[in-house]
Amino acid sequence: MGQMEVDEVMCLPRLPRVAVCGGTHGNELSGVYLVREMLKVEKKVVEEEEEPVLVMIVLSNPRATQQCHRYVDTDLNRCFTHATLNGPMSDTDPYEIVRSQELNTLLGPKGSRQAVDLVCDLHNTTANMGMCLITYSDCDWICLHIFRHLQKEIPDIPMRFIHFDVSNKESYSLDSVGKHGFAMEIGPQPHGVVRSNIYTAMKDGVQHMLDWVRLFNSGTMFKGGFVDVFTMVKHIDYPRDSVTHNITAAIHPHLQDRDFCLLHPEDPLFQTFSGETLRYKGKEPLYPFFINECAYYEKGIALSLARKRRVMVPSIRVETEQEQQANDHEYSSEEEN
Amino acid sequence: MSSYSNTARLTEARRVAIFGGTHGNEMSGVTLVNLWMKNSDEIQRKGVEAKPFITNPKAVEKCTRYVDTDLNRAFTPENLSAPGGDELPYEVQRAQEINKVFGPKGSPEAYDVIFDLHNTTSNMGCTLILESSKDHFNLQMMNYIKKAIAPASCLVLLNEHPLLKYSTSRSVAKHPVGLEVGPQPQGVLRSNIFEAMRVILKHALDFIELFNEGMEFPSCSVEVFRVSERIDYPRDANGNIIAMVHPNLQDCDWEPLNPGDPMFQTFDGKTIHYQGSGTVYPTFINEAAYYEKQQAFVTTRRETLVASAIGKA
Numbered sequence: 001m002g003q004m005e006v007d008e009v010m011c012l013p014r015l016p017r018v019a020v021c022g023g024t025h026g027n028e029l030s031g032v033y034l035v036r037e038m039l040k041v042e043k044k045v046v047e048e049e050e051e052p053v054l055v056m057i058v059l060s061n062p063r064a065t066q067q068c069h070r071y072v073d074t075d076l077n078r079c080f081t082h083a084t085l086n087g088p089m090s091d092t093d094p095y096e097i098v099r100s101q102e103l104n105t106l107l108g109p110k111g112s113r114q115a116v117d118l119v120c121d122l123h124n125t126t127a128n129m130g131m132c133l134i135t136y137s138d139c140d141w142i143c144l145h146i147f148r149h150l151q152k153e154i155p156d157i158p159m160r161f162i163h164f165d166v167s168n169k170e171s172y173s174l175d176s177v178g179k180h181g182f183a184m185e186i187g188p189q190p191h192g193v194v195r196s197n198i199y200t201a202m203k204d205g206v207q208h209m210l211d212w213v214r215l216f217n218s219g220t221m222f223k224g225g226f227v228d229v230f231t232m233v234k235h236i237d238y239p240r241d242s243v244t245h246n247i248t249a250a251i252h253p254h255l256q257d258r259d260f261c262l263l264h265p266e267d268p269l270f271q272t273f274s275g276e277t278l279r280y281k282g283k284e285p286l287y288p289f290f291i292n293e294c295a296y297y298e299k300g301i302a303l304s305l306a307r308k309r310r311v312m313v314p315s316i317r318v319e320t321e322q323e324q325q326a327n328d329h330e331y332s333s334e335e336e337n
Numbered sequence: 338m339s340s341y342s343n344t345a346r347l348t349e350a351r352r353v354a355i356f357g358g359t360h361g362n363e364m365s366g367v368t369l370v371n372l373w374m375k376n377s378d379e380i381q382r383k384g385v386e387a388k389p390f391i392t393n394p395k396a397v398e399k400c401t402r403y404v405d406t407d408l409n410r411a412f413t414p415e416n417l418s419a420p421g422g423d424e425l426p427y428e429v430q431r432a433q434e435i436n437k438v439f440g441p442k443g444s445p446e447a448y449d450v451i452f453d454l455h456n457t458t459s460n461m462g463c464t465l466i467l468e469s470s471k472d473h474f475n476l477q478m479m480n481y482i483k484k485a486i487a488p489a490s491c492l493v494l495l496n497e498h499p500l501l502k503y504s505t506s507r508s509v510a511k512h513p514v515g516l517e518v519g520p521q522p523q524g525v526l527r528s529n530i531f532e533a534m535r536v537i538l539k540h541a542l543d544f545i546e547l548f549n550e551g552m553e554f555p556s557c558s559v560e561v562f563r564v565s566e567r568i569d570y571p572r573d574a575n576g577n578i579i580a581m582v583h584p585n586l587q588d589c590d591w592e593p594l595n596p597g598d599p600m601f602q603t604f605d606g607k608t609i610h611y612q613g614s615g616t617v618y619p620t621f622i623n624e625a626a627y628y629e630k631q632q633a634f635v636t637t638r639r640e641t642l643v644a645s646a647i648g649k650a
Contacts, residue, residue: 250528
């Protein structure tokens with residue numbers, strides 16, 4: 001990418017197909033209920049819309065949802081690597097591996113031209129994170145503009161943009177199946193519970209996201225600006241007993257619920273069960289998030305840490321048909337490489 | 338000043354158990370009991386044998402509420418005498434084992450006191466659960482705990498309702514005491530919730546020690562919240578939930594709910610109002626485990642019970 005002029009407008013392809021996925025983790029109930037409700041009132045493609053958007057509404061993990069568990073055999077949201085999706089199928093495959101391949105057929109194939117244009121995957125967390133959009137890229141202008149739009153339209157909810165610097169080859173989550181994608185993560189909410197304020201925030205978030213896509217497809221120009229991006233740097237596990245592997249401390253009361261409050265070297269991290277304070281020994285102040293997420297105990301993560309930096313997002317608008325044809329030609333020659 | 342009331346003479350409470358992991362994903366109790374099984378210094382008291390015990394180890398291992406059936410509903414007379422051994426649901430087998438060790442329920446050999454440690458996703462704060470309004474020992478203990486932790490609050494929930502009462506693991510003992518602390522998500526350990534539960538237990542054990550040493554406790558009044566009614570979520574013909582706890586009610590455990598107040602909010606934003614005949618005090622509002630038990634919250638009525646003066650026999 002060359003150096004952008006501040007007032008230069010970037011032209012990007014239309015987004016005719018959007019997928020909204022809930023219940024990727026069966027006990028994250030805002031998304032489960034929202035998808036159920038959206039399926040009840042599913043609007044067909046409206047003829048009078050100038051630029052209709054096909055919205056696919058998907059319950060990602062029906063069996064886990066029915067049991068109200070995160071997963072049945074294995075975490076579905078780690079099953080979308082190219083290796084897993086294209087691996088050989090067998091009768092004894094875990095349920096979620098089979099399901100990930102079904103979803104890849106429905107929404108992908110990942111990496112191909114047939115993939116849906118945008119995947120919005122709905123999640124809840126027990127951490128006090130407000131609303132977060134989580135993606136693999138810090139320069140996907142579609143996702144960044146959706147974020148800016150949500151910030152503007154839903155000003156009373158703390159909103160952050162999180163970036164996991166993982167290559168396309170290694171990306172593992174459902175949102176990586178679409179040409180663009182992000183997880184919409186809202187907390188705090190216990191798993192197995194639906195809180196009305198959290199549900200409403202998610203419902204509004206999805207509605208504004210779809211509105212943005214329609215506006216974008218209709219030719220609206222979205223002015224650029226700055227977005228603070230939190231890029232994941234590392235995870236910290238709980239201190240554990242060397243024999244039983246059980247945790248021997250809890251998140252310190254001064255850190256609990258303080259997602260995105262800068263953590264400095266020597267700040268309290270954990271409180272052992274005998275009352276001792278364990279402190280952050282890193283050299284660099286970083287931003288904690290996913291503090292005390294229930295599902296991460298088994299993944300060995302007490303909290304994650306991110307660096308914050310300002311990203312300059314260019315103005316964008318949808319490509320005209322002419323520009324699209326020119327770019328299509330370029331895309332096919334890239335594919336052959 | 339015991340001229341107007343006789344002091345009830347009760348036997349010493351020598352054998353005391355502390356149950357954790359009755360629900361395997363309620364982490365404060367699991368953590369405290371594991372801690373005390375490793376090192377029981379903190380729970381030692383003169384004249385008291387305090388036994389920490391994990392009631393549902395398989396559920397704890399899987400970090401799930403239960404494996405086959407809810408252990409805290411399993412201590413019915415039918416279950417406790419059911420034949421079938423290995424073929425019985427895991428928790429029914431467990432109930433029979435627990436009844437052997439800590440009971441038998443209703444017999445003189447049963448443990449004197451069992452504390453059963455629980456967490457809830459509801460904003461209940463520290464709650465003590467009482468199963469009988471006539472258990473003067475427990476009433477005195479709860480009064481002692483409330484005074485000891487003041488100004489911090491600890492409320493007493495009385496579940497004596499003939500239909501809504503259930504057969505808990507602690508019911509094996511002569512004096513069953515439920516400890517419920519929230520809000521905490523299932524599977525999560527919050528240090529403030531953990532410490533709160535620890536402090537309550539400390540005072541509870543102190544009380545027992547004092548009682549066993551001969552201290553007399555004068556008659557006192559104890560405010561309790563008596564379970565009245567279970568309110569389910571509105572559901573459609575297929576049994577699916579069609580509304581959520583209203584934002585005005587969410588997290589408002591123990592606050593008055595008046596007829597006409599918002600109670601539920603449908604997914605498309607409509608309000609459903611409370612239609613009861615009088616003011617009630619809701620609790621267990623939006624407890625995760627109760628979606629499958631058809632309960633959005635329970636209503637309670639405030640009552641003052643009088644505990645007799647007690648002293649050891």
